Amino acid sequence: MMLSGAEIVVRCLQEEKVEYVFGYPGGAVLFLYDELFKQDQIRHVLVRHEQAAVHAADGYARSTEKVGVALVTSGPGATNAVTGIATAYCDSIPVVIISGQVPTAAIGQDAFQEVDTVGITRPCVKHNFLVKRVEDIAPTIKKAFYLAASGRPGPVLVDIPKDITVAKCEFDYPKSISMRSYSPVSKGHQGQIKKAVQLLMEAKRPMIYAGGGAVLGNAAEQLTKLTKLLGFPITTTLMGLGGYPASDRQYLGMPGMHGTFEANMSMHFCDVLLAVGSRFDDRVIGNPAHFAEEPRKIIHIDIDPSSISKRVKVDVPIVGNIIDVLDEMIRAVEASTRRPEEDTLATWWKQVEEWRRRDCLKFKHDGEIIKPQFVVQKLWEVTNGDAFVTSDVGQHQMWAAQYYRFDKPRRWLNSGGLGTMGVGLPYAMGAQFAHPGSPVACVTGEASIQMCIQELSTCKQFRLPIKIVNLNNRYLGMVRQWQQIFHGGRYSESYMDSLPDFAKLAEAYGHVGLRIDKAGDVEGALREAFQRKNDLVFLDFQVDPTENVYPMVQGGKGLTEMILSAEDL
Amino acid sequence: MRHVISLLIENESGALSRVSGLFSARGYNIESLTVAPTEDPSLSRMTIVTTGSDEIVEQITKQLNKLVDVVKVVDISESAHIERELLLVKVRATGKDREEIKRTSDIFRGHIIDVTDASYVIELTGTQNKLDSFLGALDASLILETVRSGICGIGRGDRVLKV
Incomplete structure (x- = not known):
């Protein structure tokens, strides 16, 4: 049977078992929306801004193991989506974005709502396509889903001119796809795995450092098993939180710029470092020259060869699917009679525990003023550490990462790579759609939340009972912190005057708004919010405006050169 | 490098x-x-x-x-490989310069592929160095226009780049 291009797009999405499409209609995608209207297998979520459509699809993907889908129109629809696409790209999140394009004959004519979407998005997608024939729609969408989810995942954009959605052809969805130019590695090199295991057994001061790849590669279980088997200390990066249970004794917290004292010291002074799906980001290792001063052997497992030896020279590179490589390593360790020497390991642990006793995350908490860290701690308690937590970008993001102890993967959603303010609420929407009965909290700040605040309207339409934890300090907190430390306290444009009354604003959107001024009211407010199972509750916490995030490694400094508290300034 | x-x-x-x-x-x-x-x-x-x-x-x-x-x-x-680049150069060729340019072109195994009463177009292939040397050997004031292709390269011997 002959189907129109628009029908084919919808049929392809159905074949891919897509539950939700996050999008916004417009001229170039009218035929696609007409076909969405005629079916009920795929639910369309009407956002209020295309940026949020991609963020929500991205949040849906992060909180599940599925591919998120966004649909936007040509021109401004596509350009609004770019921030969302770049955000997903920087964190390797599988998202398929379908964008409308002006009719083929109008391309290049400066038509109404025309932009070169494929050109604009090229540097921030894993791949993109401009579909030029209706016959190409099905194989292209098949490729898009395959590319997005396989290898190192990432966003893939399919740009479809309006006339192609009208043209007709036979529909046949390919069962599988093979591309001669694309064949991601899966199995790790046997010899390298053997070498790695041997190195781990001989280690005197071993350390495991896992990143977002461990979470995205669904390898948390294997990572935990291997770490337990070896008895080594482990740290997980901002993107890797939940990849190993934070409540476990072997866990040292997050490394890096705002990492714990014990994680950073162990990273620096270990003699064998096992890096799992992490990329030695500048926010993690600080100054690479300082990091290289201390001799250590590095084993690096990653699906992407270009991540290996990019910033830090690696001794044993292993390219492969993390889950497969870790399984092989577990088998090799179990089969071996050798074990790391107990006394040596005990001595190392003694040192690590000594570092841990610095209790670097302690904060002064007295009186009625609300400490932001305290709010996150209480959030963790009230939700039994089992919520999906999203954040925006800034101080609140770091506090959420430091004080909410994630025991499970895919529970922590934030923009680690691009650092996009405004992701928190749409991420929470994506997570709530994916997990309708589960508690979802968006930890944000009064600045970040305003970058996608229009989505409160989407939340009302779809009755999403998200809890917004607004750590309101009236400042662009992280900017203010840097200005305090590095710019002589000249707070250039980091104070936000004329903030809205967020409780009333939430009410105007049809939600519940609460303003909390006193520390004594924090827990009660959180409990009340989570008891309201069907309501979105906007909790506007008036927190200490002078609080800073510690520990802190200044840009350009080494991992061990930490500012631990205000007294170190 | x-x-x-x-x-x-x-x-x-x-x-x-x-x-x-x-x-x-x-x-x-x-x-x-x-x-x-x-x-x-x-x-x-x-x-x-x-x-x-x-x-x-x-x-x-x-x-x-x-x-x-x-x-x-x-x-x-x-490893061992071959590089070649194509150069087309238009030179002012009048009077006694015509003979001189022809001789220089022959030495570098160039071909004159277009002739007018006042100009030549010379075609030359070779490594980047050879083309540079040829241009250096010409009187700079006679060069009207040059165009170079950038190099093409291929491995020597059995090594083959193929799907």
């Missing part, structure tokens, strides 16, 4: 911009880049001349390999 990278890429619109975009986005150098379809019209072959430390060139080849449209990447300058 100078490196010559050869690659096969799907012959699709936008393929060239994916490669050139990668170089500009990551701050890699391109000294020259040539591209044309191969005997299999679905594939294009590119020769890129770049410079950088070993670490950077390793990243360049990894990043090129990561492009979904790229089928194969080889740093042909890692």
Whole structure:
């Protein structure tokens, strides 16, 4: 049977078992929306801004193991989506974005709502396509889903001119796809795995450092098993939180710029470092020259060869699917009679525990003023550490990462790579759609939340009972912190005057708004919010405006050169 | 260090911009880049001349390999290989200069492929060095226009870059 291009797009999405499409209609995608209207297998979520459509699809993907889908129109629809696409790209999140394009004959004519979407998005997608024939729609969408989810995942954009959605052809969805130019590695090199295991057994001061790849590669279980088997200390990066249970004794917290004292010291002074799906980001290792001063052997497992030896020279590179490589390593360790020497390991642990006793995350908490860290701690308690937590970008993001102890993967959603303010609420929407009965909290700040605040309207339409934890300090907190430390306290444009009354604003959107001024009211407010199972509750916490995030490694400094508290300034 | 990278890429619109975009986005150098379809019209072959430390060139080849449209990447300058570039140069050729230019062109095994009463167009292929030397041997004031193709490269012996 002959189907129109628009029908084919919808049929392809159905074949891919897509539950939700996050999008916004417009001229170039009218035929696609007409076909969405005629079916009920795929639910369309009407956002209020295309940026949020991609963020929500991205949040849906992060909180599940599925591919998120966004649909936007040509021109401004596509350009609004770019921030969302770049955000997903920087964190390797599988998202398929379908964008409308002006009719083929109008391309290049400066038509109404025309932009070169494929050109604009090229540097921030894993791949993109401009579909030029209706016959190409099905194989292209098949490729898009395959590319997005396989290898190192990432966003893939399919740009479809309006006339192609009208043209007709036979529909046949390919069962599988093979591309001669694309064949991601899966199995790790046997010899390298053997070498790695041997190195781990001989280690005197071993350390495991896992990143977002461990979470995205669904390898948390294997990572935990291997770490337990070896008895080594482990740290997980901002993107890797939940990849190993934070409540476990072997866990040292997050490394890096705002990492714990014990994680950073162990990273620096270990003699064998096992890096799992992490990329030695500048926010993690600080100054690479300082990091290289201390001799250590590095084993690096990653699906992407270009991540290996990019910033830090690696001794044993292993390219492969993390889950497969870790399984092989577990088998090799179990089969071996050798074990790391107990006394040596005990001595190392003694040192690590000594570092841990610095209790670097302690904060002064007295009186009625609300400490932001305290709010996150209480959030963790009230939700039994089992919520999906999203954040925006800034101080609140770091506090959420430091004080909410994630025991499970895919529970922590934030923009680690691009650092996009405004992701928190749409991420929470994506997570709530994916997990309708589960508690979802968006930890944000009064600045970040305003970058996608229009989505409160989407939340009302779809009755999403998200809890917004607004750590309101009236400042662009992280900017203010840097200005305090590095710019002589000249707070250039980091104070936000004329903030809205967020409780009333939430009410105007049809939600519940609460303003909390006193520390004594924090827990009660959180409990009340989570008891309201069907309501979105906007909790506007008036927190200490002078609080800073510690520990802190200044840009350009080494991992061990930490500012631990205000007294170190 | 100078490196010559050869690659096969799907012959699709936008393929060239994916490669050139990668170089500009990551701050890699391109000294020259040539591209044309191969005997299999679905594939294009590119020769890129770049410079950088070993670490950077390793990243360049990894990043090129990561492009979904790229089928194969080889740093042909890692072993014995041949490089050739085409030069077309238009020179003012009048009076006694005509003989002199013809002689110089012959020495470099160039061909005069267009003649007017006041000018020649000379065609010359060779390595970058040879072309540079030829241009150096000509009286600079006589050169009206030059155009160079950038180099094409191929490995010597049995080594073959093919799908």
